[in-house]
Amino acid sequence: MFLDRGDTRKSGARRTAPVVAPVIAIIGGGYSGATVAWHLAQHPASAGNQILVIEPRSELGQGLAYGTTDPDHRLNVPDHRMTLRSDDPLHFRRWLASDQAPRLPAGSALLSGDIFAPRAVFGRYMADQMAPLLAEGRVIHIRDRVQRIDHGTDFTLHLADGAPIRADLVVLAVSHPAPGLPRELQDLAGDPDLIADPAQPGALAAVGPDERVLIVGSGLTAADILATLERQGRSAPVHILSRHGWRSQPHGPKQAETVAEFSRDPARTALGLLRRIRRALREDAAQGLTWHAVFDQLRSQGPQIWAALPAPERKRLLRHLRALWDVHRFRIAPQTHETLLRAERAGRAVFHAARLVGVEVTPRGREIAIRPRGKSQITRLAVDRVILATGPAHGSVIAENPALASLQTQGALQPDPLGFGIHTAPGGQAIGASGPVPGLFIAGPLARGTVGELMGLPEVTLWAEHIAARVAEALVAFTRI
Numbered sequence: 001m002f003l004d005r006g007d008t009r010k011s012g013a014r015r016t017a018p019v020v021a022p023v024i025a026i027i028g029g030g031y032s033g034a035t036v037a038w039h040l041a042q043h044p045a046s047a048g049n050q051i052l053v054i055e056p057r058s059e060l061g062q063g064l065a066y067g068t069t070d071p072d073h074r075l076n077v078p079d080h081r082m083t084l085r086s087d088d089p090l091h092f093r094r095w096l097a098s099d100q101a102p103r104l105p106a107g108s109a110l111l112s113g114d115i116f117a118p119r120a121v122f123g124r125y126m127a128d129q130m131a132p133l134l135a136e137g138r139v140i141h142i143r144d145r146v147q148r149i150d151h152g153t154d155f156t157l158h159l160a161d162g163a164p165i166r167a168d169l170v171v172l173a174v175s176h177p178a179p180g181l182p183r184e185l186q187d188l189a190g191d192p193d194l195i196a197d198p199a200q201p202g203a204l205a206a207v208g209p210d211e212r213v214l215i216v217g218s219g220l221t222a223a224d225i226l227a228t229l230e231r232q233g234r235s236a237p238v239h240i241l242s243r244h245g246w247r248s249q250p251h252g253p254k255q256a257e258t259v260a261e262f263s264r265d266p267a268r269t270a271l272g273l274l275r276r277i278r279r280a281l282r283e284d285a286a287q288g289l290t291w292h293a294v295f296d297q298l299r300s301q302g303p304q305i306w307a308a309l310p311a312p313e314r315k316r317l318l319r320h321l322r323a324l325w326d327v328h329r330f331r332i333a334p335q336t337h338e339t340l341l342r343a344e345r346a347g348r349a350v351f352h353a354a355r356l357v358g359v360e361v362t363p364r365g366r367e368i369a370i371r372p373r374g375k376s377q378i379t380r381l382a383v384d385r386v387i388l389a390t391g392p393a394h395g396s397v398i399a400e401n402p403a404l405a406s407l408q409t410q411g412a413l414q415p416d417p418l419g420f421g422i423h424t425a426p427g428g429q430a431i432g433a434s435g436p437v438p439g440l441f442i443a444g445p446l447a448r449g450t451v452g453e454l455m456g457l458p459e460v461t462l463w464a465e466h467i468a469a470r471v472a473e474a475l476v477a478f479t480r481i
């Protein structure tokens, strides 16, 4: 159900006495916000409460990842690991087999039985899960953007279009900002041939087949962009640049699980952890297992591993191993990988391991100066378009999102020390200038500094369930007042 300003007033969201029925406002209705709302709505403590989700997009549950309409933008995780309920791993798989699901494009299912569906299909799944809650009015979608939040004994949300909303409990689920422009490319700011946010609808539509393209970044976003450009037709090459030249690794074979164990007596230093990983990789290789088994284990034991590392060791780990971790941990969908290899074999995709040095705008196009890894000489690439695939600039999310910036000004929010997003307590509350802020919770990847690995959907789901449970506890406390 979509509720406009008038309906909000009619429904009593602003007049309800907080002691009787506290108002819960979830800001951001991407996957995290929708999943918190869904779990909270199932919780007995929330019966009779309004759960408001403020999200400018037309559908809840899509956000940046699942709002794409491009059929070549696929889930990079097989269907049986994509679920909104951690207690029901096959929930999405069963929905895919149901009458509600759309027909999947050819090649979505592999011989192994794994399905890598377009991400838009997962967006449909989420919309389907939210539909009954919206229809019953258990969850209310306010299609607007929060511009400012005043924090006192409660919260007042100021919207871009609608009247202010008073809330007792607030969940921030705003996650992914646009990518930041690298310092070396600042001269391209405002250039019409710079595609600074490729996730914007139609952002790649105008890229002609004969235009020389540079994609900055070589991870999953770059692979998605290449898949779109390949479908549109290419004759000129696409240059794909990153410091190491690494790209996301493909999935491994079906195999036994590793016996490697990282959560019992976890490492206290980055070096200690690295040594244990290396030993586990050697032992697994001797058993005929690929590296995937160790990385899967690291992922599932991530929260315990992360919690055991003191702050300086976390920083060290990120500095030395983050790029390597990302390409092994975030694996590419087999279909997207195939497209990438085909383009590379045909010379339409060229990978560069190099640092950006600068850019010059000339009559021949944009000349990008790069320094290839291990070389002192500078090389120049002449291109017609530059596309940023460096990923969301989480480090500047507070400055970029006025709603977050307003809370920071009031001392109710601060960046996390690792530059991942928002400083968050293990319980999920924002940590302000004077400690955890009662009633203010952080859902989604912006809490990564505290949780550790919190980007892929399985981890985001667990954290959303955790946040829903904490909000439910807070509701019980309200009712007792």
Ligand SMILES: Cc1cc2nc3c(=O)[nH]c(=O)nc-3n(C[C@H](O)[C@H](O)[C@H](O)COP(=O)(O)OP(=O)(O)OC[C@H]3O[C@@H](n4cnc5c(N)ncnc54)[C@H](O)[C@@H]3O)c2cc1C
Pocket: 027, 028, 029, 030, 031, 032, 033, 054, 055, 056, 057, 062, 063, 064, 065, 066, 074, 075, 076, 077, 119, 144, 145, 146, 147, 173, 174, 175, 176, 177, 401, 403, 443, 444, 445, 455, 456, 457, 458, 460
């Ligand atoms: C491109 C991409 C592809 C991915 N693919 C996969 C995958 O295949 N498998 C997997 O396991 N994981 C995947 N992930 C990871 C994971 O699923 C996402 O990180 C997760 O969806 C996070 O969702 P979110 O709701 O926290 O954030 P977002 O998707 O960023 O949603 C936040 C929402 O908040 C809204 N918002 C922001 N500011 C305001 C405001 N002031 N007022 C109101 N609303 C606001 C935005 O409109 C947005 O819809 C992918 C991530 C990305 C970015």
